[in-house]
Amino acid sequence: MRLLYLIKKEFLELFRQKELMPLIFIAPIIQVILLGYVVTTDVENIPVTIIDLAQNQSSSHIVRRICSTPLFNVKNIYNEPQNTLEILKKGDSKSIIIFRDSKKTKKFPEIQILMDGVNSNTSAIAAGYFNGIIKKYLVENLEKNGMEMPVEANTLIRFNPELESINFMGPGIVALMLTVLALFFTSVSIVREKEQQTMDTILISRLTPLEIYIGKALPFGVVGIINMLYGLALVILWFNIPIKGNLAYMFLASIIFLTALLSYALLISTLSATIQQALFFSWFSMMVFILLSGLFTPVANIPVGLKFLADINPVRYLIEIIREIFLKGNGIEYFYKDLLSLATISLVVLSISLLTFRRFISK
Amino acid sequence: MDSVIEVKNLCRKFGKFTAVNNINFNIKKGEILGFLGPNGAGKTTTIKMITGLLKISSGNVFIKGMDAVKERKKVKTITGYMSQKFSLYPTLTGLENITFFGGISGLSKAEILRKIEEIKTEIPESNLKMKIGDMPPGIKQQIALFVCLLNDPELIFLDEPTSGVDPENRRKFWEEIYRLKVRGKTLLVSTHNLDEAEYADRIIIIHKGDIILQGEPEYLKNSHNVKNIELLFKEAIENYDKT
Numbered sequence: 124m125r126l127l128y129l130i131k132k133e134f135l136e137l138f139r140q141k142e143l144m145p146l147i148f149i150a151p152i153i154q155v156i157l158l159g160y161v162v163t164t165d166v167e168n169i170p171v172t173i174i175d176l177a178q179n180q181s182s183s184h185i186v187r188r189i190c191s192t193p194l195f196n197v198k199n200i201y202n203e204p205q206n207t208l209e210i211l212k213k214g215d216s217k218s219i220i221i222f223r224d225s226k227k228t229k230k231f232p233e234i235q236i237l238m239d240g241v242n243s244n245t246s247a248i249a250a251g252y253f254n255g256i257i258k259k260y261l262v263e264n265l266e267k268n269g270m271e272m273p274v275e276a277n278t279l280i281r282f283n284p285e286l287e288s289i290n291f292m293g294p295g296i297v298a299l300m301l302t303v304l305a306l307f308f309t310s311v312s313i314v315r316e317k318e319q320q321t322m323d324t325i326l327i328s329r330l331t332p333l334e335i336y337i338g339k340a341l342p343f344g345v346v347g348i349i350n351m352l353y354g355l356a357l358v359i360l361w362f363n364i365p366i367k368g369n370l371a372y373m374f375l376a377s378i379i380f381l382t383a384l385l386s387y388a389l390l391i392s393t394l395s396a397t398i399q400q401a402l403f404f405s406w407f408s409m410m411v412f413i414l415l416s417g418l419f420t421p422v423a424n425i426p427v428g429l430k431f432l433a434d435i436n437p438v439r440y441l442i443e444i445i446r447e448i449f450l451k452g453n454g455i456e457y458f459y460k461d462l463l464s465l466a467t468i469s470l471v472v473l474s475i476s477l478l479t480f481r482r483f484i485s486k
Numbered sequence: 487m488d489s490v491i492e493v494k495n496l497c498r499k500f501g502k503f504t505a506v507n508n509i510n511f512n513i514k515k516g517e518i519l520g521f522l523g524p525n526g527a528g529k530t531t532t533i534k535m536i537t538g539l540l541k542i543s544s545g546n547v548f549i550k551g552m553d554a555v556k557e558r559k560k561v562k563t564i565t566g567y568m569s570q571k572f573s574l575y576p577t578l579t580g581l582e583n584i585t586f587f588g589g590i591s592g593l594s595k596a597e598i599l600r601k602i603e604e605i606k607t608e609i610p611e612s613n614l615k616m617k618i619g620d621m622p623p624g625i626k627q628q629i630a631l632f633v634c635l636l637n638d639p640e641l642i643f644l645d646e647p648t649s650g651v652d653p654e655n656r657r658k659f660w661e662e663i664y665r666l667k668v669r670g671k672t673l674l675v676s677t678h679n680l681d682e683a684e685y686a687d688r689i690i691i692i693h694k695g696d697i698i699l700q701g702e703p704e705y706l707k708n709s710h711n712v713k714n715i716e717l718l719f720k721e722a723i724e725n726y727d728k729t
Contacts (some may be wrong), residue, residue: 128589132575132582139577139617320573323539324633327567328590486541 125330129338133312137342151300151350155357158296162419164288166248167193172216173200174207181260182222185234188256189220194249211239218249282450293358294449295418298380298441300354302412305347305381309388310405312339313480314395332481339392340385347381348374367452376444376462383437383469386476393476393483412438437472440465490515490641490672491536496545498531498695505531507695508545513674518667520686520703521676522719528695529676530570533643536674537567549641566639570646572630576619580609580629583618584636591637605632624655631662642666644675648682660685683715691722698726 137143171189175182190197198216207219219237236253238246262272283290316322325335358364366373388405395401415425416438425433433439440461447453447461455462489512498506506528513519523529534540536547538558547554549561574583581602588598605614613625621629627647634642644663648656660682663673667687675686683689684703691699699706699722703715712718 125590125592128586132578132586135582136575136577319575320569320571321575323534323567323569324573324587325590326539327537327562327565328587329562329592330590 125328126334126338129325129330129334130342133338133342137308137346147304147346147350148353151304151353152357154300154303155293155296155354156361158299159289159293159358159362162292164244164248164291165286166245166252168196169194169218169245169249170198170216171195172198172205172210172219174205174219174221175200175202176204176224177222178202178224179222181264182234185220185222185257185260188260189253192252192256194252207237211237214239217242217245218253220253289362290364290450291446292418293362293364294445295416295442297351297354297358298416298438298445299413299418301347301351301377301380301441302384302438303409304350305343305384306388306405306409306412307402308346309340309343309385310391310395310401311398312343313389313392314398314401317396318398326484332484333477335484336389336477336480340389343388344378344381344385347384348377351377364449366449368448369454370448372455372458373445373448376441376448376465379462379465379469380437380441383465383472386469386473390472390476390479393480412436415439416442418442434464435468437465437468440468488515489513490550491674492546492548493532493536494546494548496532496535496547497543498528498535498540499543504695506535509692509695509697511690511697511700513672515672516667516670517688518663518673518675518686520683520689521674521692522678522680522683522689522715523676523692524678524723527692529692530645532692533567533645533674533676537565537643538562539567563637564640566634566637566642568630568634568642568644568647570649572618572626574618574626574630574633577617579617580605580614580621580625583629584614584633587633588636593636601632601636605629608632623651624658627651627655627659631659635666640671642671642673644673646676646678648677648679656682680716680719681714683719689715691719693723693726696726698722 173186173189175186186200189195195218205219207221210216210219217239221233221235221237223233223235225233234257236250238250240246262275265271280286313322316325330338355366359366387408391401391404391408395404411432413419415422415429415433415436417433418438422430422433422439443461444458444465447458451457491513493509493511496506496509497504509528509532511519521529521532531540535542536549536554538554538561542555550564552560554561574580575586578586584602584605585598588601593601602614609625609628613621614629616625618626618629631644631647634644648659651659656679663675663685666673675682677683686703688702689700689706690697699718701709706718707714710718710721712721
């Protein structure tokens with residue numbers, strides 16, 4: 124009963140801060156939409172310059188194909204040699220495709236692709252697209268002459284056949300939303316009581332330390348879950364990413380994740396002397412959590428020396444689990460190891476946080 | 487009269503700094519003890535140790551014969567504490583603050599409602615419906631004291647309860663403190679408003695963690711041949727600093 128009064132007070136305090144309401148209810152919408160559209164690894168409209176010195180049937184055919192695909196935006200087509208380095212330096216074109224004249228070079232018509240490698244990811248993907256177009260032309264040409272490719276690899280992409288990056292990012296963004304709000308709101312909850320000097324009155328009341336701890340964590344857990352539902356609805360309805368797996372597993376993983384995150388946030392709040400300190404710690408933690416989560420770059424790419432940080436990062440496991448459920452439709456038998464890792468992290472962080480809180484109140 | 491609070495060799499260190507240095511005093515039932523001292527003298531630290539809010543480095547506190555550390559739960563049920571700055575939630579209304587503190591003090595819904603009716607006789611309802619952050623200090627102080635008394639404590643600790651309050655409200659506040667004394671409550675009131683010390687049955691002057699003077703205000707003034715507590719306080723501090 125005493126706990127209910129504390130929970131009610133936390134909600135009242137939260138919702139009385141009118142300036143925070145847009146942050147809770149509108150910012151997540153903006154966050155999902157922006158991240159969904161902006162943080163994309165899809166490659167489209169790559170500015171291309173074509174230098175067709177060959178001007179033969181093959182080059183004309185390939186040029187037509189390049190012009191017709193939305194992947195490339197053909198800026199210029201030249202029939203004379205150009206200073207290719209200067210073109211790339213100016214940045215108007217990120218790639219140049221050169222068709223060399225076989226009669227002049229006495230060689231088989233050579234096709235050369237020059238890429239601006241500043242954005243390595245885009246360059247690699249675009250080079251792959253070029254090679255695909257050229258390969259397709261060659262295959263068709265061979266077939267016309269009654270021949271076929273001696274060996275051909277056939278790629279079949281499962282779970283995200285269109286390779287849409289939003290399908291990969293969307294479920295991860297839901298985990299991100301859960302992290303950001305729960306971390307920031309919870310991390311100021313105890314330190315605010317310290318600054319207001321209301322903590323002493325709470326400690327002298329009949330509330331037990333455990334009740335205070337739960338009363339501080341629970342409301343922000345609820346706000347986090349509401350935000351997650353919000354994010355889920357947006358990802359499913361706005362971006363048309365269907366959820367293939369069982370939503371119940373996602374909630375189970377989210378609750379275990381929230382236990383870790385809220386415990387961590389309360390640890391920050393207990394150790395901080397001011398709200399400013401708590402917010403700085405939260406911001407720093409959030410950056411580390413996100414960078415090592417696999418949301419933007421694969422966890423496998425993280426250097427071995429830093430890998431242990433990713434291994435103890437709860438956000439990483441939640442993102443992996445959500446993606447498995449969302450895109451693969453996997454059941455718990457496929458991600459139980461991630462779930463166990465998440466549960467272990469939660470238990471450890473909860474224990475440390477509770478012990479620290481107990482030590483703080485009996486300092 | 488029996489001592490309800492006994493402080494024995496109480497000491498609190500923060501690293502190498504000694505905030506409270508081996509102090510001893512008693513408070514008798516129904517007594518108002520004025521706890522005086524400049525900022526940083528150790529007043530709040532002492533109160534926090536007695537109420538169990540701060541760990542004791544060494545020494546003992548006995549409340550009605552109970553060890554305040556070992557029997558903290560029991561001690562909590564008979565003590566009321568009002569900290570500096572009134573310790574109320576600024577975004578909540580007066581009524582919401584009372585309901586919350588009543589709830590966490592273990593009062594039933596009916597008891598909380600009865601308490602609310604009680605305070606409405608002292609503070610107009612329109613004021614009680616204001617957010618604490620928008621209230622004048624006098625009303626905030628009244629509500630803070632009311633909150634401190636919600637579970638009808640026998641021992642009341644008031645840490646600088648009149649700071650930032652105008653003289654008229656300070657006078658009213660001390661009238662309320664006297665009413666509590668008449669009801670048999672024991673009070674420890676810390677203050678740096680030296681004129682208020684005259685209202686106390688007994689005063690303790692604490693400076694740099696040491697008790698430098700204690701006794702009844704009238705007796706101390708006569709024995710030191712000074713007109714008021716302010717001069718007494720000044721003399722005591724100067725003597726201490728010289729030695």
